[in-house]
Amino acid sequence: MADTLVNETSAFIEQLGRLGIEKDSEKRLALLRGVADLYLSRTVSPTLAEEYLFSEIANAVLRKLQPHQRPQVSTALCDSERVPHSLALALASDSDIEVARPVLSRSPVLTEGDIVALAQASSDEHLQAIATRASLTARVTDVLIDRGSNTVLRTVSGNAGAEFSEQGMLSLVTRAREDDELSLALADRGDLSPAVLEQLNGLICARVSAEAEGDDTSGTVASLRARAQALITEELRKRKANIGSTERVIAAVEAGSMTLDDGLGPLLAGGRLLDLSQVLAHFLRFDRNFVFQQMAAGEINTIVLAFRALNIAYPHLEATLALRARKRRSGQAGETTVTRQDYEAINPADAQRAMRFLKVRMTVGRQAPTENAA
Template sequence: MLNSLVDLARESSSEKRRELLGQVSALFIADANRYSDEETALFSGVLGRLVEDADRQEKAKLSARLAHIDETPHDLALQLANDEADVAKFMLQYSNALTRDDLIQLARAKSQDHLLAISKREHLESRLTDILLERGEQPVRRSVAANPGAELSDWGMRLLLKLAGQDAPLRDNMVDRVDLLPEHYTRLIEMLPDDQRQVVRQMHGKNTALVESLLREAGEAVAGNALERRRSRIDAKVALKEIKNGQTTLDEVFLTLALARNLFDLSFILSKLSGIEQKYVTNVMVRYDIDGIAILCRALGVGTSEFNMFCKARGAHLKLSKAAMDNWMQDYKNLATEEAQRVLRFIKVRLTTMAQSTP
């Protein structure tokens, strides 16, 4: 394989080299976690040369594919991250191959579109958010405010609070943050129109209460017996991989497990897709109230008919009446996807914060 890669890199035809880009990248992605350091370095050199002759569309496609591969060579990731924004944005937002120092240097030098992509990363250290807020224009600052994984320094928080007075979308994003001190939250609430203040207060209180309920001991919060794995025609780990690869859908897997009343494996699937520990998902799975599991399922895009089947399985587990299950379904139909996703983001960050503060 090593010799064949070297031969590919020596191709003199630009057209041929562009055609080879897709083939070589597919070869790397297929077994990225199995290659030796020497092989990975060789892939980096070959792909780096092929990228030089590729057009923007081809480079963007490569960047999108490699951004989610942790084994992507650092030099190659940095090469793509330094390209035009429509190529670089995938690496800047998703790649774990880029270091903190890489991101800081890029944030100091690149365009607003590059900064916007960085601002959407799952986690941003306060040193990096300070640069984004200092150099970034309104879209970047709004994006930082909306990112629950963006750490804010004292300076960054004060700047965003100041900007919130004249920027309603930014203010709305700030209200949803869980790292606000009481005085910050009070200040933001006072900026809202009168008809929104009470609604936001009630929503914030409800979300906080929901998170706190997730952290209770099972004996206090869980209704009914612990979940047991039931036999079904699918393997949960295989199904999870197929969902992520687009070979099947969450609805299909969800329905199969619900029909089998296999709530244990269902909680595993929902945990992995939502990024919430399984013990918390199991907790809301077997509670009498529907709020937690409905938010989780709606945020992940579970269909109404699939959720209806789940309600029947859950109701049987808790030995509840049909009327109770009908009420669950009505609540689910009334729950907007955007609202569920917003609450899920709140829950994830708050759970992380509370877990870190627990001795």
């Protein structure tokens, strides 16, 4: 083992040295790929010194590559958790969107604070890349809504993994007044609050009235407005009823008069992913919006561990993943390869520890920007 580590380090340092002095552009690119492969595939995490050297030399080489070569580096590095933070930031903030896009849309290295700062300072093309990330917090979407074009807003509204603040949702409704595609994207979301639905109601009525104005000889405007009002009113009624039934499920499970599995069954049968997330969040002691993000677009492993931590039966996991696939329009009902045997082999106590660790990691992540600012 020790010999392997020594050999890995020696090879890495040797390649870094060659990379630092290479003059030919094509050879630089090939060497950088080789160094990146060595760096990312090491059996142990790189030391701080190795991370610093890799980041410094990679940044220097990137500046000397031809414009058409630079996106290749970004694409090769964007999915790795081992990419040095400084290098990921440099790539994400590159003025060339072809370089920045892979990292902005996919890098797990960027923190929420990084993404907020990038969104506040970047071009609309950069915002569009951010809007496609698998999950987005309300802090990020608030900036996208404030600065983004309608194209960005349509993308983020259709992103099942995007979380919105109440004010952000209301701002989207305001912007949707002149954008039919944005209106449709909003109407298709399952996490609209009653207040936002009320705003949509006003938007629909106003649009119907404007489009039919001056041609109401047969009561067309009044009829269409009544239909729109009826649809929104019915949606509000359903949403309020769902909130009430979700609260009753939680109370019954806590009182011991209902099992969690029995409570989740009707929610899954009704396709109520948001209400399912509310129940899971309550018993996992997580924020509902975070759980909804995971259910809608998060890592499947996180969902599996959450279900196992609560000792939920495998058929409910299977039904949840099928519902998630339908909501994402992926058409992949069998999105996961987790079998009943694999699921039931997970020790619930281990899954509970994993959930506690995730909660601690999230708490530390939220505190870090504040501490750094201080």
